[in-house]
Amino acid sequence: MYAVRLHEYGPAENLRYEQITPPSPGEGQVRIDVRASGVHVIETRLRSGRGIGPHPAPALPVVLGGEVAGVVGALGPGVDESWLGRPVVGTLDAHGGYAEQAVAAVEALHRIPDRMAADTAVAMITTGSTALGLLDVAEAEPGDVALVTSAAGGVGALLIQALxxxxxxxxxxxxxxxxxxxxxxxxxxxxxxxRDPDWPHAVHDALSGKEIGIVFDGVGGTTGRQAFDLLGPGGKFLLHGWSSGTATQLTTDDIIGHASTVIWAIGPQLLRRAGTMRELQARAIQAAADGGLEPLVKRYPLDRAADAHADLEGRRAVGKIVLVPAATAADSPADAQALSRPGR
Incomplete structure (x- = not known):
């Protein structure tokens, strides 16, 4: 099978598309014929040899990628035969998603609903569940004003629709x-x-006296700080990433001065309502199946994983980046087309 493997930490071009031995499913595992693999910004850091939070830099060589959607093609010992041929989406124990085949534990899988595309499913399993978890933390109500940074990213696009x-x-x-x-x-x-240094003034004027009560900050850096300064008294500032490369820098005096609540909204906070990650994932998949949320997806052929990483790091990507088998990829402008405003 073909996979994208990293032999040396460094820039995106270190990702190599090459043939490797297919993985074999172990006890309680299945092998999935992959139709879509999700790409995350965290994987660009791992590729560079930098760990982040609970994720250490991987041992080399490694096939990155932690989420896949596809069809079960082989069963490991102890797995019921009903899984064979089933369309599934799920997360992997560690890595291995940037490949034509991947191994996953049965308990980490969800059945893909009828008529749902693999790229939609893989966009919802982690990115979608993150967006729903953030909304649970925010507890926004009708009439509130919320600011979403990285608004055209995978999480941001879903937040805007839901809000x-x-x-x-x-x-x-x-x-x-x-x-x-x-x-x-x-x-x-x-x-x-x-990128316009005067954007905070433009937003302030456009709000015509309304105050921002919630900020979803996935960018960090200068943009995150500017967003925090727009937050009204008593507002909530939800940190969930730093695509700029650095997290938003705040002090205790900043928080007191704004009378604000600042929350690192990833990890346990995401589960405050769902209870378990599996339940949150199921909610996210169902939200897409019901038509309530539609992920914005940009597809890249598997053999262009290096381009996907470069575009993600260069902040040129729109929506959730998904790798699809090179032989079936259709990487066209339509893959990143604008979604219609919900309800229109």
Missing amino acids: HRQGVTVVGVAGGPEKARQAMSLGADIAADY
């Missing part, structure tokens, strides 16, 4: 005018380009 449907006034902040327009098409009421 819009809840009757929340949404401010979408993204890098570049095209991404700002994308945020508007997803349901944002106001959109701004954070």
Whole structure:
């Protein structure tokens, strides 16, 4: 089979598309014929040899990727035969997703609903569950005003859709005018380009006296700090990433001065309502199956994984990046097309 393997830490071009021996499922595992593999910004750090949080730099060589969707093609010992041929999506124990075949534990899998595409399923299993978990933490109500950084990213696109449907006034902040327009098409009421140094003033004026009560910060750096400074008294600031390369820098005096609540909203916080990650994943998949959320997906052929990483690091990507088998990939502008505003 073909896979994308990393032999040496470093830049995106170190990812090599090559033939390797297919993995064999062990006890309680299945082998999946992969139709879509999710790509995360954390994997760009792991590729560089930098660990993050509970994720250490991987031993080399390694096939990165922690989430896949596809069809069960082989069973390990102890697995019921009913799994064979089943369309599934799930997370892997560690790595191995950037490949034509991957091994996963049965308990980590969900059946893909009828008529759901593999790329949609893989976009929802982690990115979708993260968005729903953040919404649980935020507890937004109709009439609230929420600001979403990285508004055209995988998580941000889902947050905007969900908040819009809840009757929340949404401010979408993204890098570049095209991404700002994308945020508007997803349901944002106001959109701004954070590359414009005056964007906070433009947002303040557009709100006409309304105060921002919730900020979802997945960018960090200068943009995250500017978003925090727009937060009204008593507001919530939810940190969930730093695509800029550095987390938003805040002090105790900042928090006291704003009378704000600052939450690192990843990890245990995501499960405050769902209870378990599996339950949260199931909710996310069902939300897409019901049509309540539609992930914005950008597809890359598996043999262009290096390009996917480079675009992700360069913040050129729109939506959730998904790798698909090179032989079946259709990497066209339509793959990143704007979604219609929910309800239209």
